[in-house]
Amino acid sequence: MSLPRIAIDAMGGDEGVRVMVDGAAEARRHHDRFKFLLVGDEARIKAALETHPNMRGASEILHCEDVVGGDEKPTQALRRAKTTSMGLAVNAVKKGDAGAAVSGGNTGALMAMSKLALRTMPGIDRPALAALLPTLGDNDVIMLDLGANTDCDARNLVQFAIMGAAYSRIVTGREAPRVRLLNIGTEDIKGTDQLQEAAAQLKAATGLAMQFDGFVEADKINRGDVDVVVSDGFSGNIALKAIEGAARFVTDLLKDAFRSSFRSKVGFLISRPATELLKHHLDPNNHNGAVFLGLNGVVVKSHGSATAGGVANAVKVAARLLEEDLTQRIASDMAALHARGIERTGAGE
Structure with a gap:
């Protein structure tokens, strides 16, 4: 059974067409059911496809030369949604020409x-x-929001928890993912009024397909004791950047240490299998593919600096969410939340 095809913003990302096409081809080598709508400059896409015969019968090209700039304001990008590769890729999902869209371009514009x-x-x-x-x-931990919403109230946080748990059930296979709110302490009295109210609502919402465990501090995010960490976009983005910075600091520190002397270089050769495992674990390409949850369609954001392997991972994320019907899972969970007496707080925009 073939999946709905995936629209690829071939012009997005730091490297543009070559890496995006290479990544799609790499994903298809592992999953030959994948089909693509490649959006971007037709000549450049055809040139990139020359080295990927496995893509020829599985891809259609939608020509477009206009590109959203990395520093372009979302309001400016919106005016050109009908002419840019990013806008056309997303619009393909709206029209039903693709089941999901993947882009490595400007995050704010894509949102x-x-x-x-x-x-x-x-x-x-x-x-x-x-x-x-x-x-x-x-298992990996799912964290949201990571920057889409800098200011959130309690109902937003509750909705994020529902969406994150639905996503986690797909990724981890857990029937009731462990969900916590990011806070400055784990005590019940800690945190803002919004966090306190969200915690109260989640505790009251018994019978949902999640296990709400209260609060978690930032230094415990990666310990493996939680499946979903919920935050406003401001705090979540800061926490994410701190984690990424710490990972780079550790790897750079190890490089400097192993280069410091002849004995250190010998030690590096002996410990190389362990350091390679560490490098693999910390490489963001191996966890590439952030998802905009809560939309009537699947949109995946790839790192702008992602390698072909990273883009392939983003494509696989999009395909898995289509296969597991994430949007329907979220819809069912939201209906269950409202059925249990939690105040209905939105009806879409």
Whole structure:
């Protein structure tokens, strides 16, 4: 059974067409059911496809030369949604020409275009950006929101928890993912009024397909004791950047240490299998593919600096969410939330 095809913004990302096409081809080598709508400059896409015979019968090209700039304001990008590769990729999902869209371009512009074209699901006030992060446990942790909404109230946080748990059930296979709110402490009295109210609502919403465990501090995000970490976009983005910075600091520190002396270089050769495993675990390409949850369609954001392997992972994320019907899972969970007496707080936009 073939999946709905995936629209690829071939012009997005730091490297543009070559890496995006290479990544799609790599994903298809592992899953030959994937089919693509490649949006961008036709000549450049055809040139990139020359080295990928496995893509020839599985891809259609939608020609477009206009590109959203990395520093372009979302409001400016929205005006050109009908002429840019990013806008046309998202619009393909709206029209039903593709089941999902993947872009490595401007995050703010992609969110704005996706929200305008696809709208939020019934019961969801705002979409949230969710990503997988590595942990010391058996499963990755899902964290949201990571920057789409800098100011959130309690109902937004509750909705994020519902969406994150639905996503986590697909990724981890857990029937009741462990969900926590990011806070400055784990005590019940800690945190803002919004966090306190969201915690109260989630505790009251018994019978949902999640296990609400209260609060978690930032230093415990990657320990493996939680499956979903919920935050406003401001705090979540800061926490994410701190985690990424710490990972780069550790790897750079190890490089400097192993280069410091002849003995250190010998030690590096002996410990190389362990350091390679660490490098693999911390490489963001191996966890690439953030998702805009809460939309009437699947949109995946790839790192702008992602390698072909990273883009392939983003494509696989999009395909898995289509296969597992994430939007329907979220819709069912929101209906269950409202059925249990929690105040209905939105009907889409």
